[in-house]
Amino acid sequence: MLQASLSAEALPDRYDPRDPASIERFAKRLIGRTLREALKEDKGLLPRPGKGSFGRDLETLYFGLAANNESRPDFELAGLELKSSSLTHVGANRRLVPKERVFLSMIDYQGIANEDWEDSAFLKKNRHILFVFYVHDRDADSPLDCVIKCVGRWSIPEECMPELEADWRHIRRLLNAAGDGALHGGLTNSLEAAKKGAKGATARRAFAFKTAFVKKYVLPRIGWSQPILPERYDDATLDALASRIAAAFAPYIGMTAEEVATRLRLETSGAAKSHHADVTKAILGIDSDNAVEDVNVRTIRLEYGKAKPRESISFPAFRYMDLVEQDWETSDLRAILLKPFLFVVYEEEAPHGRRILSTARLWRMPNGDLEGEVRRIWDMTVTCVRNGHADALPRMSDSAVCHVRPHARDSRDTFPTPRNGPLVKKCFWLGNAYVAGVLGILDRSASVQAGRLSGTAASTPPRR
DNA sequence: GCATGATCATGC
DNA sequence: GCATGATCATGC
Numbered sequence: 440m441l442q443a444s445l446s447a448e449a450l451p452d453r454y455d456p457r458d459p460a461s462i463e464r465f466a467k468r469l470i471g472r473t474l475r476e477a478l479k480e481d482k483g484l485l486p487r488p489g490k491g492s493f494g495r496d497l498e499t500l501y502f503g504l505a506a507n508n509e510s511r512p513d514f515e516l517a518g519l520e521l522k523s524s525s526l527t528h529v530g531a532n533r534r535l536v537p538k539e540r541v542f543l544s545m546i547d548y549q550g551i552a553n554e555d556w557e558d559s560a561f562l563k564k565n566r567h568i569l570f571v572f573y574v575h576d577r578d579a580d581s582p583l584d585c586v587i588k589c590v591g592r593w594s595i596p597e598e599c600m601p602e603l604e605a606d607w608r609h610i611r612r613l614l615n616a617a618g619d620g621a622l623h624g625g626l627t628n629s630l631e632a633a634k635k636g637a638k639g640a641t642a643r644r645a646f647a648f649k650t651a652f653v654k655k656y657v658l659p660r661i662g663w664s665q666p667i668l669p670e671r672y673d674d675a676t677l678d679a680l681a682s683r684i685a686a687a688f689a690p691y692i693g694m695t696a697e698e699v700a701t702r703l704r705l706e707t708s709g710a711a712k713s714h715h716a717d718v719t720k721a722i723l724g725i726d727s728d729n730a731v732e733d734v735n736v737r738t739i740r741l742e743y744g745k746a747k748p749r750e751s752i753s754f755p756a757f758r759y760m761d762l763v764e765q766d767w768e769t770s771d772l773r774a775i776l777l778k779p780f781l782f783v784v785y786e787e788e789a790p791h792g793r794r795i796l797s798t799a800r801l802w803r804m805p806n807g808d809l810e811g812e813v814r815r816i817w818d819m820t821v822t823c824v825r826n827g828h829a830d831a832l833p834r835m836s837d838s839a840v841c842h843v844r845p846h847a848r849d850s851r852d853t854f855p856t857p858r859n860g861p862l863v864k865k866c867f868w869l870g871n872a873y874v875a876g877v878l879g880i881l882d883r884s885a886s887v888q889a890g891r892l893s894g895t896a897a898s899t900p901p902r903r
Numbered sequence: 904g905c906a907t908g909a910t911c912a913t914g915c
Numbered sequence: 916g917c918a919t920g921a922t923c924a925t926g927c
Contacts, residue, residue, distance in 0.1 A: 714912090740921085753919080755920090845909060848917085866919095
């Protein structure tokens with residue numbers, strides 16, 4: 440029945456070595472999996488357990504490239520260098536940050552003396568990079584067992600060129616003047632000459648992007664952002680956000696919340712009980728400690744074979760005394776509904792079966808519904824409370840879009856009203872039939888019925 | 904089966 | 916202790 444509207448578009452199982460976009464699409468198959476899983480599932484390969492080199496195995500086993508030596512980019516025909524590195528969790532919020540500097544090509548101590556920046560070996564090799572970032576997991580035996588989080592093509596941003604050039608020149612100058620001994624990482628800002636390989640006399644240096652540079656100029660440009668949610672939502676932003684959300688959820692469609700939690704190495708106190716909201720945040724790359732502001736995130740549970748969710752959607756309880764002082768234009772309800780929703784749907788795959796993530800849909804309430812039906816119900820509610828009818832507020836049968844119902848600890852949990860004494864706390868709800876329409880899970884006849892109940896509301900086509 | 908009222912679970 | 920998102924219970 441319900442199609443996973445954001446399910447992964449089929450990603451290719453091979454790539455065209457001349458086409459950077461094709462290579463990137465192929466690489467993105469890795470997102471959400473470990474390299475070991477990808478090698479097994481896609482290539483039938485079983486690398487030895489234990490250590491192993493992520494970078495080398497990625498290059499040779501996954502992409503089937505010959506181990507490349509220096510100067511030319513790994514994907515030579517596409518002019519694209521392959522680079523993998525890791526992210527790690529830090530701080531109480533467990534934010535993800537680059538774990539270490541990203542090593543680039545080795546410094547050619549002799550060659551660099553005669554180079555200029557524009558035709559440097561560094562630029563030739565590293566101007567265009569396909570990055571593959573995995574999340575470091577201290578429990579994993581090998582980097583091959585770490586989940587790959589972020590994959591994308593990247594080119595050195597123009598705005599970074601002056602600084603990189605300055606760093607590069609600085610390194611070259613020191614090398615020419617005083618040799619290797621004069622170098623250390625602290626001398627430059629973005630690009631450093633970092634020691635690589637066994638320590639001791641044999642150690643050589645490679646160019647490396649510093650972690651701050653990676654954090655600021657690499658990750659945000661390859662689809663990684665933290666948080667993912669912007670402040671304002673015109674249509675263009677919303678569309679852009681929708682596709683990013685689609686991409687973020689795609690690897691997890693079809694999994695249960697627990698499987699997603701495991702996959703994301705979600706550390707929750709309650710282990711198996713990991714809350715759906717935390718899973719959603721984790722998928723979006725938002726720290727679970729942080730509130731998701733500016734978007735109404737809601738989990739929808741759908742029973743097998745049902746056309747609409749069992750439950751309506753609640754909002755915070757209102758204070759009757761506040762409510763009667765508000766104008767619609769500046770009301771709490773309007774403010775809430777102006778923000779987009781992210782509906783995350785978990786659907787039973789069989790009667791009483793596992794509940795799997797089936798859809799994640801970003802949606803904004805159409806203005807007509809907001810200023811029409813919702814406003815009508817809001818006006819009715821305010822009028823009732825003002826006039827001493829706070830005990831008879833709009834019910835579900837009054838509108839498929841929006842109604843009022845209790846939202847309290849129990850029936851003794853009350854707020855004062857202007858003229859009816861204390862009454863159980865209540866809030867506005869979005870009707871489950873309306874939400875079903877939004878999600879596009881009502882069939883036509885049901886839509887018509889919901890439309891009749893709600894005026895134009897439920898027949899409003901869902902945003903794509 | 905659904906609308907309506909009631910309450911739970913979690914986290915701060 | 917309360918706000919918030921989510922879910923349960925019951926009677927029509």
